[in-house]
Amino acid sequence: MTEPHLNLIAGRWQEAQALAENRNPSDPSDLIGLYARGGAEDVALAVAAARAAQPAWAKASPQLRADVLRRTGDILLARVEEMGRLLAREEGKTLAEAKGEALRAAQLFHFYAGEPVRAPGEKHASIRDGVEVEVTREPLGVVGLITPWNFPIAIPAWKTAPALAAGNAVVLKPADLTPGCAHLLAEVLTEAGCPPGVFNLVMGRGSEIGAALVAHPDVAAISFTGSERVGRGIARGCAEGMKKVQLEMGGKNPMVVTARADIDLAVGACLNGAFFSTGQRCTASSRLIVEEPVLAEFTDKLVAAMKALRIGDPLDPATQIGPVVSEAQLSGNLDYVRLAGAEGCEVVGGQRLDRPGSFQAPALFLGAQNTMRVAREEIFGPCAAVIAAADFDAAVAIANDTEFGLSSGICTGSLKEATEFKRRSKVGMVMVNLPTAGVDYHVPFGGRGASSLGGREQGRMAMEFYTSVKTAYTFAG
Numbered sequence: 001m002t003e004p005h006l007n008l009i010a011g012r013w014q015e016a017q018a019l020a021e022n023r024n025p026s027d028p029s030d031l032i033g034l035y036a037r038g039g040a041e042d043v044a045l046a047v048a049a050a051r052a053a054q055p056a057w058a059k060a061s062p063q064l065r066a067d068v069l070r071r072t073g074d075i076l077l078a079r080v081e082e083m084g085r086l087l088a089r090e091e092g093k094t095l096a097e098a099k100g101e102a103l104r105a106a107q108l109f110h111f112y113a114g115e116p117v118r119a120p121g122e123k124h125a126s127i128r129d130g131v132e133v134e135v136t137r138e139p140l141g142v143v144g145l146i147t148p149w150n151f152p153i154a155i156p157a158w159k160t161a162p163a164l165a166a167g168n169a170v171v172l173k174p175a176d177l178t179p180g181c182a183h184l185l186a187e188v189l190t191e192a193g194c195p196p197g198v199f200n201l202v203m204g205r206g207s208e209i210g211a212a213l214v215a216h217p218d219v220a221a222i223s224f225t226g227s228e229r230v231g232r233g234i235a236r237g238c239a240e241g242m243k244k245v246q247l248e249m250g251g252k253n254p255m256v257v258t259a260r261a262d263i264d265l266a267v268g269a270c271l272n273g274a275f276f277s278t279g280q281r282c283t284a285s286s287r288l289i290v291e292e293p294v295l296a297e298f299t300d301k302l303v304a305a306m307k308a309l310r311i312g313d314p315l316d317p318a319t320q321i322g323p324v325v326s327e328a329q330l331s332g333n334l335d336y337v338r339l340a341g342a343e344g345c346e347v348v349g350g351q352r353l354d355r356p357g358s359f360q361a362p363a364l365f366l367g368a369q370n371t372m373r374v375a376r377e378e379i380f381g382p383c384a385a386v387i388a389a390a391d392f393d394a395a396v397a398i399a400n401d402t403e404f405g406l407s408s409g410i411c412t413g414s415l416k417e418a419t420e421f422k423r424r425s426k427v428g429m430v431m432v433n434l435p436t437a438g439v440d441y442h443v444p445f446g447g448r449g450a451s452s453l454g455g456r457e458q459g460r461m462a463m464e465f466y467t468s469v470k471t472a473y474t475f476a477g
């Protein structure tokens with residue numbers, strides 16, 4: 001048994017009151033490690049450490065912050081293989097996907113390493129004689145970051161890097177199911193010279209650690225990614241404490257396939273969008289809305305492609321779909337498979353696989369209506385509803401008929417339809433002839449409606465959330 005993995009508070013690995021097992025969902029006999037399960041008292045210590053360290057971090061030369069972020073990116077890059085294997089073992093993504101995510105974390109740190117020295121300001125003429133006006137951005141202070149299990153290294157990276165670049169100190173609370181990647185990030189930041197207290201890691205239950213962070217009066221802002229249910233509670237808590245809040249939550253993302261689509265291309269995009277990463281992506285295509293003239297051809301080809309997917313151990317290079325992240329998540333997915341049948345869909349696939357580990361065959365719910373629960377609620381597994389649309393306008397209306405608004409997609413050979421869909425789609429991210437999942441790191445990420453609240457992540461726009469604007473007036477005489 002390896003040494004337990006501890007919380008990082010004030011630059012020290014803090015003795016834990018309790019430890020939790022981190023197990024591989026592909027192989028329950030594989031114990032990845034023991035990880036600290038902190039409590040509210042650890043949050044108090046971490047916030048105090050962050051509060052003490054933040055002023056010097058914000059006041060230091062921007063070059064110092066740039067160097068720490070760049071070195072973090074360099075070390076992550078050198079450890080992509082190791083990080084990818086850890087991620088595949090604890091979350092269940094295939095090794096190729098996991099290494100891609102690890103690489104993305106390094107790229108994010110490199111991207112934000114430029115921000116401290118690039119921090120913009122504005123100088124304006126005043127409407128009053130002899131007065132000058134300056135507009136600058138300042139860090140918020142201590143920020144709490146609460147992250148989900150499905151991108152256990154990329155999401156902590158895309159929150160931590162801009163938060164630190166702006167001069168904030170951070171307390172990161174990763175998902176209970178995937179503490180390993182966050183712990184590795186804490187190790188790397190320490191090795192990269194991040195000063196003690198500037199980055200703190202507190203692992204443990206969301207209801208304890210997350211709630212304590214949200215309630216703490218010295219935390220200026222919370223950036224959360226996770227489920228809508230938890231997000232709503234965090235928004236209420238932040239309103240109570242007058243904290244800035246950013247929420248990235250679920251989706252029920254539509255992919256429209258029109259009669260003008262290249263059907264093979266559409267099948268490939270839907271296969272990827274619905275099932276890759278075991279469907280455990282907030283941007284997964286979970287509603288496939290298909291125009292009636294191409295419905296039969298599209299469905300036949302997608303069912304054949306889905307059945308040919310290789311499901312198995314994520315560390316096996318031949319595997320295309322890994323396990324569901326946990327037994328609890330699998331049980332919820334299987335409930336939705338049963339519900340789809342009860343609601344009148346023809347269910348193809350979706351059964352638990354007869355092998356150790358939390359494996360499920362991908363599922364299509366054919367003949368679904370957009371009013372059904374399986375077409376309205378986020379399942380967060382390898383399940384997609386296929387919904388027929390009479391024509392293009394009907395397809396757009398169905399696509400927009402959801403409380404979510406994260407990403408959407410259209411497969412079409414018509415420039416007119418593509419342009420029209422980009423204009424009319426009520427989402428934050430829209431894809432043409434591409435899966436609804438899969439984004440770049442240098443441009444804004446986020447949605448609208450029940451999917452997102454409080455400003456975009458990623459790209460330069462992320463800096464807005466982690467800073468506060470100050471307008472200064474000077475009378476120079």
Ligand code: NAD
Binds near residue numbers: 151204225227
């Ligand atoms: P979750 O909401 O259960 O947990 C997210 C985080 O919140 C975890 O760290 C958890 O411990 C913590 N938490 C739980 N209860 C809390 C509480 N009462 N107070 C404070 N924190 C608490 O979500 P999950 O199951 O880890 O992740 C899956 C969800 O994340 C899906 O809904 C998915 O769509 C969403 N997601 C969204 C995006 C996006 O950018 N929009 C990206 C990835 C995942």
